[in-house]
Amino acid sequence: MLLKSNLRLLLNQLENLSETPYFSSDLDVYIRELTVVLKILIDKLQASPAAIDNNVAHAIQDHVWQLTQFLTGSTTKRIPYEVTYAIQKAASEWGPNKLLITTAIIQEANFYFHSSNKTLFDLVETELGVKISHQPVQIALPHIYRHKPLFCIPLFHELGHFIDSNNDVVTTSLLIHPHTSGPDMPDLPKSSDIASSSPEIQQHFKLIIQNHRAEYFADLICASYMGEAAIGFLQEFIPASLVSPTHPSSNARYKIMDDFLKGKNNPIIEMFQNILSKRGLPSLSVRYTSLDVAPSFKNVRPVELNTDTELFGIFATGWAFLMDMSKTPIGLWEHLSENDIERISNDLIEKSIRNRMIMEGWNETTNP
Amino acid sequence: MKLLTHNEILDQLKDSNPNTLFIDPLIADDQIGSVSIDFRLGYDFLVSILTRKPAIDPCPLDDEKKRGIESYFQETRRQIGDRFVLYPNQVVLSTSLEYVCLPDNIYAEISTRSSYSRLGVSVTTTLQPGWRGCIPLELFNHGNSPVEMVVGSRVCQVRFFEIDSKVDYVTAKSSRKYFGAVRPTVSRADKDEELNKLSKIFKR
DSSP states (O other): OHHHHHHHHHHHHHHHHHTSTTSOHHHHHHHHHHHHHHHHHHHHHHSSSOSSOHHHHHHHHHHHHHHHHHHHHHTSSOSOHHHHHHHHHHHGGGOSSOOOEEEEEESSSOOEEEOOOHHHHHHHHHHHOOOOSOOOEEEEEEGGGTTOGGGGTHHHHHHHHHHHHHHTHHHHHHHHSOTTTOOOOTTSOOHHHHHTSOHHHHHHHHHHHHHHHHHHHHHHHHHHHHTHHHHHHHHHHSTTOOOOSSSOOHHHHHHHHHHHHHTOOOHHHHHHHHHHHHTTOOOOOOOSOOOOOHHHHHTTOOOOOOSHHHHHHHHHHHHHHHHHHHHSOOGGGTTSOHHHHHHHHHHHHHHHHHHHHHHHHHHHHHOO | OEEOOHHHHHHHHHOOSSSSOEEEOOOOGGGBOSSOEEEEBOSEEEEEOOOSSSSOOSSOSSSOOOOOGGGGEEEEEOOTTOEEEEOBTOEEEEEEEEEEEOOTTEEEEEEEOHHHHTTTEEOEEEEOTTOEEEEEEEEEEOSSSOEEEETTOEEEEEEEEEOSSOOOSSOSSOOOTTTTBOSOOOOOGGGOTHHHHHHHHHHO
């Protein structure tokens, strides 16, 4: 009973959403397809006997529920268009298709960047005969950061997980560089020690190493776009986290990002470069230009962003500027409170990005 | 005091000196008129809404818990070219699309462009020398019909006046709450310390 009630409630919500005029045509098509999925699913459950396995129906319900949450978030008209624009630009370097982004503003201190669950979409096609033409990604960020682009830097770490899961980077790494043969991971036993341990212990460490590699890869992607700001934000957000089965220690994460940005040799980075090359993906490289924001920001003016690399670069130098002004405010910033220094720094970055979006749209329309 | 003309505005905008007029983005050259610049409607809005409390009271007389002014407004954002409907008798806070920096000897007067005045829409404000930020626009529809405003359209014009002396906008005594703002901010009327004094006088 509850399952069918849930599906009807979700159907009602999606139908309401389909009547709002806020979506792009791609999202409109997507919502219509989801409503068809729910209608067919309800019909199959109402048949006697039910024409679909209960577990399958539950799985589809859970998935559609989550998708609906992000679609609803996208209608609130409060989303940070500037940050999603930057993320969209970064993601476009790793795949041929423009991402269809749905955004949720959440109350928890967490960030998400999930691709749609392809297995479930395949299941929908097999079980219900509905092919979903677009598979949007879901981005979520804390409500209190919606106007704080510098505090949304972790979204670029989440982008790293997205790139990984879409291209099986870490999974492939375990095939080519198994956990028993290295490279050795910081804070964990040496690979030679793991290789000489029991099968159970080996399996235990395989999962941990898979998790750690995924985090390192995401950190490296974040550092490649955000530079030192990736380390700086992590130091503020998770100052001294110890190693765990899911995450490396904070210090190990800082070090790998620092090695990458300083061009130092690091076997884990070399492993990922090898995998990326084998997968036909771009290599890990610094993908931003060090844009000097200080002359403009000191005068409380936004900066002009002429390229995508400058767009990414504003986060690195913007973060450095915020840190400098927080410690030693000078000039026009001298009499501002710490709160105003943070607010204005973030606002100048938000405005610089939005100005680029405006001019890009204007120029594309004027000179198609 | 002198009203800046077309060429003087251009000279200010081209000057690399940090203490000059700055406008970004200035999308089209023809926004600069003979004695003013057309400014465009921005993309962030705070829309006044009705609440269970019938009136905005910046300084309640009794011990009743004060309802914050911010809760009388709802935030909404748009993309350039998108629409925003301004209903009759509704207060909507927005900003200009352009970010403006004024030198310490120039102040600005903002008024509605006549095309919008004739629809019943009004915008009037001033900016002090040294201002940094998008121009706050308090939109009000005096007409009987809702008006669909297009984000990025030229809704107001700004005239710049050069004054003889210089003004320090941000000082140790006055840090300026709206300094550097890029989106609308609700009234800070409730932060006026004199209101408490006035209430005490009334209660005596």
